[in-house]
Amino acid sequence: MLRGNRIALRARYEEDIPILRTGLYDDVVNSSRAEAGPWRPVSPGSKDPRLVVDDTQERHVPFSVVELDGGALVGSASLWGIDNHNRLAHIGLGLLPASRGKGYGTDVVDVLCQYGFVVRGLRRLQIETLEDNAAMLGAAERNGFVREGVLRSSAWVMGEFLDEVLLGLLDHEWKAGRAA
Secondary structure, three states: OEEOOOEEEEOOOOOHHHHHHHHHHOOHHHHHHHOOOOOOOOOOOOOOOOOOOOOOOOOEEEEEEEEOOOOOEEEEEEEEEEEOOOOEEEEEEEEOHHHOOOOHHHHHHHHHHHHHHHHOOOOEEEEEEEOOOHHHHHHHHHOOOEEEEEEEEEEEEOOEEEEEEEEEEEHHHHHHHHHO
């Protein structure tokens, strides 16, 4: 388990899956904003690839996010698109509706940085998020991520194209920010 100030990242448990599916993916609008493809319903009990862990998959490391105080499940987080040759990966996270707006996102991003830079030895982490996702933009920037560009009209979301913001962080920048 990886610990932050208020949350921990742990392995995904089987009992997490129905809670995460209901809280994150049954909501058409939220799921459409978080996923790269169109929303579609997933039958209960099916092997939803967004949530079921494939331990043989080296390029995607999913976590369940839990509160340190009490251990309640509050969301999902991952390092994905891990490229060991170029030593980079992408960060993704989703918090259950009742857990949003409590500052957990900033802590999740920090712990994912610890995992990526310290445990995995990566050199670069990046985030792509919709331009109106103030919570993710704030969590990223509070952890030292820098806006590197805008991917204009790159995301089809609920009937319209939206811009995505690309943010990046290098290992030495993250380490310097922690020493300050």
